[in-house]
Amino acid sequence: MSFSSPRPAAIGIDFGTSHTVATIRRADGRVHQQLFDGSPQLPSAVFMNDEGGPVVGADAVHSGRRRPDRFEPNPKRRIDDESILLGETEIPVTSVIAAVLSRVARECEQTLGALGPVTVTVPAAWGPTRRHVVADAAAAAGLGQVDLVAEPVAAASYFMETLRVDVHPGNGVVVYDLGGGTFDATVLRRNANGFDVLAVDGADDLGGLDFDQALAEHLAATVQSDDERWQRLLHPVEPADLRHRTAFMDEVRQAKERLSRSMTTDLTIPLLDVDTHLTRGQLEEVCAPLVARTIRVTQGVIRESGLAKEQITALFLVGAASRMPLVATKLHRELGIAPAAIEQPELAVSEGGLVAQHTISSPVNIPSPALPPQTAAPQSAVPQPTPVLPPPAPDTNQTMPLMHPSAPQPTPQAVPSHPSPVTQPAMAAPQGPPPGPPPVQYPQGPAYPAPQPESTPWIKSKQGLSVVGAAAAVVVLALAVLIGLRYLRDDTTSDQAGGSDPQSENSSTEEDQNASSNNGEDQNNAEASDGLVPLADAEQGDLVGEFESAHVGAVTRVAVGKADNAPVAITAGDDFIIRIWDLNSGELKDEFRGHTDTIEVLSTFEFEDRTVVFSRDYGTEAVWYADDPDHPIATREADYDTVYWTGVWDGVPAYISGYEVVQMFTGEPIADVSLAYADLSGIVDVDGTLRFTGVYENRVFVADLATGEPTTGTFDQLSYDVTAYAAGGAAGKALSLTVAANGSVQGWDLAAAEPYGTAGMELRQAVTQAQLIELGSEAIALLQGDQGLSMFDLGTGTQLGEAFAPHSGEDLIQSTAVTEVDGYPVAVTGSMGGDVQVWSLE
DSSP states (O other): OOSSOOOOOEEEEEEOSSEEEEEEEOTTSOEEEOOBTTBSEEEOOEEEOTTSOEEETHHHHHHHHHOGGGEESOGGGGTTOSEEEETTEEEEHHHHHHHHHHHHHHHHHHHHSSOOOEEEEEOTTOOHHHHHHHHHHHHHTTOOSOEEEEHHHHHHHIIIIISOOOOOTTOEEEEEEEOSSOEEEEEEEEOSSEEEEEEEEEETTOSHHHHHHHHHHHHHHHSSTTOTHHHHHHSOOSHHHHHHHHHHHHHHHHHHHHHTTSSEEEEEETTTTEEEEEEHHHHHHHHHHHHHHHHHHHHHHHHHHTOOGGGEEEEEEESGGGGSHHHHHHHHHHHOOOEEOOSOGGGHHHHHHHHOOOOOOSOOOOOSSOOOOOSSOOTTTSOOOOSSSOOOOOOOSOOEEOOOTTSOOOOOOOOOOOOOOOOSOOOOOOOOTTTOOOTTSOOOTTSOOOOOOSOOOGGGSHHHHHHHHHHHHHHHHHHHHHTOOOOOOTTSOHHHHTTSOOOOTTOOHHHHHHHHHTTTHHHHHHHHHHTOOOGGGOOTTOEEEEETTOSSSOEEEEEEEEETTEEEEEEEETTSOEEEEETTTOSEEEEEOOOSSOOOEEEEEEETTEEEEEEEOSSEEEEEETTBTTSOSEEEEOOSSOOOEEEEETTEEEEEOSSEEEETTTOOEEEEOOOOOOSEEEEEEETTEEEEEEEETTEEEEEETTTOOBOSOOOOBOSSOEEEEEEEEETTEEEEEEEETTOEEEEEETTTTEEEEEEEEOOSSOEEEEEEEEETTEEEEEEEESSOEEEEETTTOOBOSOOBSOOOGGGOEEEEEEEEETTEEEEEEEETTSOEEEEEOO
């Protein structure tokens, strides 16, 4: 589909130590990874075959197991060598790298038909000699003259332009890039036009391969350590031993990756032919010195940059090895900055290279050695920021021009196919990376997280969670019972109507008399003090229920459903726990503890009169009923594709990813989809058929799920950038909702391809999330922003009441869901402070 004049296709290549990734931006704006043998990651390995020609990728890895003397698994680590010996043939290192890039060129040319502009990312610390080797290899591979982009600049571009992380001019970001064979830490500062590289340092001998080697040596020291065959595995000479070594290191690497998703694993040691058991604790103990080394380097570049801690907006994790949970935990503990992690950190740099197209022409001075941070830096060492203008940046010639916010953003590409008939309208969508859309809002991906505070207290870090988690869980359970959610209706007792708890049997007669003589004044004061209003008496914006300290750390996800025919709120937090709260009784009803990492998706929908819950962290996805979390329907390893929709597809529970429809209970694909390119998107029922809808270049569109092609007429184009989007059914129509940067709130009739109602204006807060709800048969926009919640009638454009649910600063609302309790519509919110609150909507 296309809504503007075509642009040339472009390619961004991240030539890595272990793998090479290529991202394609098509002429119509769609962005996706090039696949190599079905995978977005091409092994950077090269093998010399019998005909004297190089073989690249998975075939090279396979052949290298038979003839390791002809095999080079990591050409990037040989960048300083003049040549590489493969078998009996000595090949210039430029030619070896060219073989890898030539494979990329052939595959991309087959996909696009012709090659367009190409960027290749390289470490920021590489000097001219190394950069010229890559540039010459690219030319020899048929890629022509390429732009060389610093990897941290590309990574920052990805987070800024693709994920919309907000970095104010004068503030900085830290890019922590831990790849297969190298590590780099870079500090960049935002200026009026882009980013300046302030400091960079790293190590060419520190990456995932070194973690593998450390784990291999640990096994040699702990599993039959006196067996002489270990020498043949660790220091092979004969071809047969080289093959055993390759198989052994594959086992080690896979075990390491499994321990990033689970707490224990088993592996087989070839040659010794024994099985052994590993735990995540053992892995972290082995890898801790290497991670500590990366942290010292990171501390050094932060100090070298001259930025104060409060000037650092974000810490970005990229590189496949950064997925190890120990990395984020240690960084948060030592730096006091919560890392921003993504599902596939190994893909960020190549995609960011498409945004940051800028040729490097001079190296960055590398601070040496990396120094630990100072608690109070002397003024001569660290420039003090001025209140008006940021301090001048060093002349590194690595400024990254920022794209306009309406520039193309990626939507996964999929193989076209026709979906099966849909038997149920689009249901509540999952929440993407933090904070994702609530259940009644359709997915927008990770583009618009709620603004985060610049620092997080220790108690909210993973270290703090591990220390106090167990004790806090007990306290939370007690608080849930004691504090609870108080829904007070017309038929409640007089004690409850007074807003105070019934008096205990131990209350004295004198206290009873005093309460009586005050004509209920104490009860009224109690009601005022806890801030809760009886639900039956509440007006829009009144606080009618609260669970204080519902989670240790932030409440990151909120969903709603039913359990045992009672309305429940389902919340996920930084403590990796999902809790189920009974909205009638105000009690903690149950918990699901099947996750060990940040919960990125929490979605609910109704199936056969029960609420199905779909939850996912970085490594595990689970399917369970809200009324029986102790017995999950399915728990399995999660892939890294985005989930766009959950519900009932052709009579079975399912979810839609970027490429296919997956049967939720079994995990098996049941249909293919092809999602159109969009800046923000959702999936909604339009005239009885599920459609993919979203915003492209500030214009709403509706597309076919099978082909990605438009299904309706052309919508008006908005004058301002769209910052939030939602879609759903309301007022008897399939509608969508846009919130623009100027505060404009506009509804859209998706079937008619025209505006719905009158535009409203939200001028009191910056909107981060939006959802479409129905109140009294009217279509209403419920907006979540940096001050709280607000509502607008989409038909008239008028704001309903005042803004409510006040939250700002370090206690921002992270997620909102809407449900009914005894026929009263309410919004359930979760905040950074760990509280869950319930607000009346009428």
